[in-house]
Amino acid sequence: MPELSRLPTPVAESWDWQLRAACRGRDNAVFFHPRNERGSHREERERHAKAICAHCPVLAQCREHALTVEETFGVWGGLGESELRDLIAYRRRTARLSP
C-alpha cells in the first residue's frame, strides 16, 4: 500500500512525466496482478510489463515515484513487487543510519 503522505503536491510538473509513459493507454492488467495470481502466470505477466518498461522514456521518474511513495503493488519503473519491497526496505534502513 503506497504511503499517501509521500505523494507529490498536486502540481502538474510533479506528474507530467506520466504523459510520456510507455504504459499510457495500455491494459493495466499487465502491470497489476489479479487476486490470487501465482507462479508462471505471474512471472509471465511481470516479464511482459517489464519489457514495456524497458523502452519507457520515463522509467527513472516512475521508479523514483514508486520508491518515494513506497508503492508495492504492481510493476513500476521496471521493478516487480518483491524488488520494490526490497529497495524500499533498503532505503528505510539506510535513512535510519544517516545522520
Ligand code: SF4
Ligand atoms: S516505467 Fe513502466 S510502469 Fe513506469 S511509466 Fe514507464 S511503462 Fe509505465
